[in-house]
Amino acid sequence: MPVHRRVEVSEIGDVTVVRFVDRKILDTANIQELGDELFALVENDNRKSLLLNFSRVEFLSSAALNKLILLDRAVKKHGGRLKLCNLRPEIQEVFVITRLNQMFSIYDEEAEALASF
Amino acid sequence: MPDNGWIWTLEQRIASDTGEGREVVSRILAALAAADWAEHDIFAVHLAMEEALVNAIKHGNHRDPSKTVEVTCRISKDRVQVQVTDEGAGFDPTLVPDPTDEENLEIPSGRGLMLMRCYMTSVQFNARGNQVSMEKLRTPPNGNGKATDE
Numbered sequence: 001m002p003v004h005r006r007v008e009v010s011e012i013g014d015v016t017v018v019r020f021v022d023r024k025i026l027d028t029a030n031i032q033e034l035g036d037e038l039f040a041l042v043e044n045d046n047r048k049s050l051l052l053n054f055s056r057v058e059f060l061s062s063a064a065l066n067k068l069i070l071l072d073r074a075v076k077k078h079g080g081r082l083k084l085c086n087l088r089p090e091i092q093e094v095f096v097i098t099r100l101n102q103m104f105s106i107y108d109e110e111a112e113a114l115a116s117f
Numbered sequence: 118m119p120d121n122g123w124i125w126t127l128e129q130r131i132a133s134d135t136g137e138g139r140e141v142v143s144r145i146l147a148a149l150a151a152a153d154w155a156e157h158d159i160f161a162v163h164l165a166m167e168e169a170l171v172n173a174i175k176h177g178n179h180r181d182p183s184k185t186v187e188v189t190c191r192i193s194k195d196r197v198q199v200q201v202t203d204e205g206a207g208f209d210p211t212l213v214p215d216p217t218d219e220e221n222l223e224i225p226s227g228r229g230l231m232l233m234r235c236y237m238t239s240v241q242f243n244a245r246g247n248q249v250s251m252e253k254l255r256t257p258p259n260g261n262g263k264a265t266d267e
Contacts (some may be wrong), residue, residue, distance in 0.1 A: 026139075026167055027135065027139075028135060028171075028175075059160070059163065059164070061164070061167045061168060061171065061229070062168055062228035062229040062232055063171065063229075065225075065228055066225035066226060066228070067225070069223060069224075069225040070225050072223075073223070090157065090160050094164070094232070097231070097232065097235045098216060098217060098228050098231065098232070099216075099217040099222060100222070102222070103222055103223065
């Protein structure tokens with residue numbers, strides 16, 4: 001089983017739920033590592049239904065947003081679905097300002113997101 | 118120097134290293150907290166500074182260890198001014214495509230600049246494009262965090 005340093009991964013039904021370890025997603029090296037771990041779930045482990053739970057995330061930069069866009073691209077390429085949940089209001093606002101809330105399916109609660117797959 | 122009510126100032130030259138950049142940001146955020154700035158305003162300055170410093174270090178100086186970034190900051194009770202200058206060739210901010218345009222929405226770049234503009238009250242670049250000057254006015258106590266709201 002692959003070792004994850006930046007995320008905690010669990011399976012709930014057919015959905016792979018990913019929780020971020022870091023409260024702040026901004027360091028370039030961390031984002032690279034985070035991206036590698038997320039991409040491995042899609043490209044190596046062939047997970048099709050991915051839910052990112054942001055409950056711990058207090059801060060993220062545009063570099064993290066860019067990584068999420070690339071992840072979404074990879075998930076779609078593999079015929080999967082990527083959804084987001086539990087964004088704090090200030091993180092939600094970042095998605096609204098950048099209009100990425102239109103690109104990603106975002107849910108308030110994990111249970112609601114799980115039911116939507 | 119005229120008294121503009123500045124209660125905290127900083128002038129620092131740092132290496133082209135995001136770790137050093139983050140230490141400066143931490144000092145600025147601590148100073149804002151000490152001056153009783155609200156959390157959403159501190160979040161805004163944090164985001165704008167993170168983007169400005171990454172731009173300067175990564176895109177301006179290309180992480181060249183022989184180049185430095187100059188950071189100046191002034192904080193008063195109701196405004197914060199930040200200036201970040203790198204030693205790069207500069208860029209033309211008007212040429213950065215709007216990442217919120219439909220055709221650019223899925224392109225993974227260009228969001229740093231727009232976040233800086235959204236979260237600060239004003240963002241200006243010098244003619245060469247290697248220096249950004251940002252200002253944020255404190256959100257009124259009954260405001261919701263947006264500087265443009267009345």
